[in-house]
Amino acid sequence: MAKYIIKRFFMMIATILIIATLTFALMHSIPGSPFDEERTSNPTIQANLEKFYKLDEPMHIQYLYYLKSIVTFDFGPSIKKPNESVNELLARGFPISFELGMVTILVALLSGVTLGTFAALRHNGIIDYLAMTFAVVGISVPNFVLATLLIQQIAVNLEWLPPATWSSPLHMILPTLALATGPTAIIARLTRSSMLEVLTQDYIKMARAKGLSPVRIVVRHALRNALMPVVTIMGTMLAGILTGTFVIERIFAIPGMGKYFVESINNRDYPVIMGSTVFYSAFLVFMLFLVDIVYGFLDPRIKLHRKEGDA
Amino acid sequence: MTNPTKIVSPDSVKDEWFRPKEKEQGRAESVVRPSLSYWKDAWRRLRKNKLAMVGLAFLIFLLFMAIFGPILSPYSVTGTDYPNQNKAPSLAHWFGTDEAGRDVFTRTWYGARISLFVGVMAALIDFFIGIIYGGVSGYKGGKTDAIMMRIIEVLYGLPHLLVVILLMVVMGPSLTTIIVALTVTGWVGMARIVRGQVLQIKNYEFVTASKSFGAKTSRIIRKNLLPNTMGPIIVQMTLTVPGAIFAEAFLSFLGLGVSAPFASWGVMTNDALPVILSGHWWRLFFPAFFISLTMFAFNVLGDGLQDALDPKLRG
Numbered sequence: 001m002a003k004y005i006i007k008r009f010f011m012m013i014a015t016i017l018i019i020a021t022l023t024f025a026l027m028h029s030i031p032g033s034p035f036d037e038e039r040t041s042n043p044t045i046q047a048n049l050e051k052f053y054k055l056d057e058p059m060h061i062q063y064l065y066y067l068k069s070i071v072t073f074d075f076g077p078s079i080k081k082p083n084e085s086v087n088e089l090l091a092r093g094f095p096i097s098f099e100l101g102m103v104t105i106l107v108a109l110l111s112g113v114t115l116g117t118f119a120a121l122r123h124n125g126i127i128d129y130l131a132m133t134f135a136v137v138g139i140s141v142p143n144f145v146l147a148t149l150l151i152q153q154i155a156v157n158l159e160w161l162p163p164a165t166w167s168s169p170l171h172m173i174l175p176t177l178a179l180a181t182g183p184t185a186i187i188a189r190l191t192r193s194s195m196l197e198v199l200t201q202d203y204i205k206m207a208r209a210k211g212l213s214p215v216r217i218v219v220r221h222a223l224r225n226a227l228m229p230v231v232t233i234m235g236t237m238l239a240g241i242l243t244g245t246f247v248i249e250r251i252f253a254i255p256g257m258g259k260y261f262v263e264s265i266n267n268r269d270y271p272v273i274m275g276s277t278v279f280y281s282a283f284l285v286f287m288l289f290l291v292d293i294v295y296g297f298l299d300p301r302i303k304l305h306r307k308e309g310d311a
Numbered sequence: 312m313t314n315p316t317k318i319v320s321p322d323s324v325k326d327e328w329f330r331p332k333e334k335e336q337g338r339a340e341s342v343v344r345p346s347l348s349y350w351k352d353a354w355r356r357l358r359k360n361k362l363a364m365v366g367l368a369f370l371i372f373l374l375f376m377a378i379f380g381p382i383l384s385p386y387s388v389t390g391t392d393y394p395n396q397n398k399a400p401s402l403a404h405w406f407g408t409d410e411a412g413r414d415v416f417t418r419t420w421y422g423a424r425i426s427l428f429v430g431v432m433a434a435l436i437d438f439f440i441g442i443i444y445g446g447v448s449g450y451k452g453g454k455t456d457a458i459m460m461r462i463i464e465v466l467y468g469l470p471h472l473l474v475v476i477l478l479m480v481v482m483g484p485s486l487t488t489i490i491v492a493l494t495v496t497g498w499v500g501m502a503r504i505v506r507g508q509v510l511q512i513k514n515y516e517f518v519t520a521s522k523s524f525g526a527k528t529s530r531i532i533r534k535n536l537l538p539n540t541m542g543p544i545i546v547q548m549t550l551t552v553p554g555a556i557f558a559e560a561f562l563s564f565l566g567l568g569v570s571a572p573f574a575s576w577g578v579m580t581n582d583a584l585p586v587i588l589s590g591h592w593w594r595l596f597f598p599a600f601f602i603s604l605t606m607f608a609f610n611v612l613g614d615g616l617q618d619a620l621d622p623k624l625r626g
Contacts, residue, residue, distance in 0.1 A: 011461075015468040022474070026481045140607035142557050144564050145580055145599040152587045152595065243472040247564060251584065262565060265480050273480065277473055284470045 005293060012289045019281045023274050024066055028059065030268075066274070070282075075275030080267045086275035089260045094279075096166055097249065097256035101242045103176050108183035108241075113230065115184070116191025117218065120226075123196060131188055138185025143244050147178035147251045164253040175252045179244055183237055187230055195226040224298070231295050235288035242284060353542075356619040363615025366608035373605060377427050380420025388421045388574055389413065397586070400593050407593035409582060418574035419597050425575045426556045426605060429489055433555035434548040436494040441501025442544070446532060448502070449509030460506070463499055471496040475558065479567040489568055493555050504547050508540035542620035549613035553606040560602055576602040 057065070069075050075086035119131035155163030155174060162171050198204065199222060207217045246258030257276060264272035357363055381388060386404075392412030400407040406415035448459040478492040512518065518535050526534075562568035563577025576598040583594035 011465060012468070015465045018465060019469055019474070023477060026477055030481055136607060136610060137603075139610055140553075141599075141603045142560060142606070144561065144577075145603060148580060148584055148587065148595055149599065152592070156587065239470045240472070243470060247561060250565070261476075265476070266566070268480075273477075277477060281470050281473055284473075285468050288468050 001296065004296060008289055008292055012285050015285045016278070016282050019285075020067065020070055020278050021063075023277050024063055027270050027274055028062075069275075070278055075279075076271050078264075078269055078272050080264075080269045080272075086271050089272060090257070090276060090279055093255065093257040093260045096254060097242065097245045097258060100166070100172075100175060100179065100245050100248070100254065100256060101238070103172060104179045104241050104245075105183070105238060107176055107180040108187055108237075109230075111180070112184040112187025113191050113223075113227065115188040117195055117223065117226075119188065119192040120195035120199065121218070128192075131192070135185040135189045135192075138181045139189075141181070143178055143182055144247045144251060146181055147175070147248055150174050150178055151251070166252070166254040166256075175248050175254060178251075179241060179248050182244075183241060186233070186237065190229050190233065191226060194229045195222060198222045198226045201225075228295075228298065231291065231298060235291040238287050238291070239284045242280070353616075353619040357615050360615040360618065362611045363619075366610075366612040366615070369604060369608040370612065373423055373601075373608070374427065376420045377423035380423070381417050384414060384417040384420070386414035386417045388417055397589075397591050397594075399591075406597045407591075409579075409594060410586065413574075415579075415593060415597055418579060419576075419601055421574045422576040422579060422598060423601065423605070425486065425569060425573075426559060426602070429486065429493070429559040430552035430555040430609075432490045433493045433497060434551040436490070437498045437501045437551055438544065438548055440494070440498035441505050442537070444498065445502035445505025445507075446509055446536070449506035450513060450528075450532065450536070452510070456506075463502060466496070466499050467503075469496060472558070472561070475562065476565075476567060479562060484562075484567050484569070486569060489559050489562060493558055497551065497555070501544070501547055501551070504543055505540060508543055509536055512536055512539050546613055546617045546620060549609060549616055553609040553613075556602070556605060556609075 073087070075090075077083075077085050078089065115131045115134070119128040122128050151163045151174065154160050161174050162168075163174070165171055166175070204217060204222055207221050212221075245256060246261060248254070249256045249258035250262060257280065260272065261276050261280075263269075264276065386392075390413065392408070395404070395408050395412040396410050398404055398408045398412075400415075404414050404416060406419055408414055409418070444459065448456045448463075474496050475489075475492040478495065479488055482488040482491070513536060518531060521531055521535050559568055559575065560577030560580065563575045564581045566581070569575040569578055579598035580595065580602070583591070583598070586594055
């Protein structure tokens with residue numbers, strides 16, 4: 001197990017390094033300096049600004065400074081809002097995005113697994129049919145379309161729930177719903193198909209023959225194996241949800257990472273773009289790493305602590 | 312041994328006991344069912360899947376409207392008509408007009424053009440890169456495969472949409488940029504599938520047989536491996552398209568894709584956002600409806616193909 005974790009850890013570092021380098025190269029391949037639009041006619045000011053942001057150094061030195069800023073987790077000041085640092089923006093925006101993302105994944109997991117399990121238990125029954133209809137629709141409707149529809153119908157026409165911001169649990173319902181529907185649908189479908197497969201296995205027949213209660217059979221015996229495919233896609237799904245928060249935050253005017261990220265892109269605020277991209281990707285890659293390790297613990301067939309050929 | 316069989320002496324065996332069986336002219340060797348190739352058989356099974364056929368029919372309709380819709384309509388995509396702004400659907404404007412008096416009907420089909428173009432181009436480029444990379448990796452095996460797969464694993468960890476957004480910022484919003492950005496990260500999934508398939512099939516007997524007859528590597532790849540990997544590849548392509556359509560709409564929605572006055576479903580949804588409070592439902596409804604229906608159609612068609620092309624389910 002330790003060997004596997006170490007291997008995965010180094011791969012994670014490699015991925016983060018690649019995205020950091022890619023971000024750096026892309027940002028510096030844009031011609032001109034970020035101060036060009038400012039029309040600071042005074043060359044001394046320009047030079048001082050460039051010196052302050054270390055833009056006067058040669059490229060490889062800038063790259064080293066940049067790597068250092070990642071390791072020390074200090075992304076420096078923003079260019080467009082000089083009195084704010086990238087770290088402050090991240091500290092303000094990230095917790096909100098994180099909260100939205102975590103609530104969403106929790107809702108999606110719980111409802112998706114429940115839906116998929118019941119659909120499998122009532123195979124070809126009315127619940128199965130309804131659940132799968134929901135799943136196909138849920139996969140087809142893009143989250144930003146769903147969000148807009150929800151605001152129009154539930155918040156504006158019916159006035160049941162507030163249409164925007166993130167200030168109370170009541171405000172959280174619509175954004176979460178909009179973001180969680182797609183993942184719920186995917187999880188429900190996956191759970192159903194793997195559950196159907198698992199339920200035909202001999203050990204389930206054995207459990208039935210032993211006279212275990214149906215609930216116990218499903219919860220203790222079937223679910224653990226049926227959930228493996230769900231755990232496999234968890235990593236990429238998390239990435240999808242956390243980037244999906246960008247557009248949801250925009251629609252619901254939630255002041256999370258997405259707001260600052262899109263803003264910084266529109267303003268060409270390079271330190272913010274670079275800082276938030278690297279931070280966000282590092283976070284996502286780390287989540288992927290965690291999911292892989294959880295997978296290793298859960299799947300009895302993967303013997304992580306043994307070398308190949310040992311078994 | 313208490314075998315009750317009567318023993319017949321060789322002398323009593325008569326010749327007339329033995330006569331040739333009447334020939335059933337050709338019957339025995341004729342094939343009762345018409346021989347079906349893999350593709351014909353797949354098509355036969357796909358046809359039975361009603362949902363997939365509905366999806367296919369809708370996509371054909373969409374393709375037709377994407378090509379001819381903007382031509383058939385008397386209005387242009389970008390033509391403004393300020394006296395007629397925000398008009399509800401009517402005989403003159405079937406889907407209504409937007410805040411600049413542009414015809415939503417025309418813009419919807421123009422959006423279909425963009426979505427289909429982005430989706431199909433992304434799927435095709437993924438297909439070519441994926442087949443070459445995955446094919447080489449799976450066929451060569453050994454060290455080459457190990458190195459190529461490490462690269463894939465690292466790339467697979469990249470958050471795709473972030474990379475796409477980053478590329479859009481640097482290259483500037485345009486349709487080409489969207490396609491390039493989507494394929495830079497998108498081919499990885501296809502390469503993994505091709506590699507898995509090749510790895511499995513290259514050890515089958517018919518490949519060994521082909522080799523023993525002295526077939527060249529290129530011939531084995533073209534004649535033995537590729538045709539047998541096509542099923543999962545086609546399914547993957549069908550499922551790539553809705554992903555790409557979603558990504559284009561997502562980016563356009565964020566203001567990073569196709570920009571006004573040109574229309575894409577993402578742009579139209581985004582434009583509809585400020586006016587939904589004023590009850591201009593058609594502004595949101597038509598792009599939302601068609602983007603969802605298109606994703607639905609590709610998804611059910613992909614699912615149907617997956618079942619139809621699965622050799623294990625061949626009946």
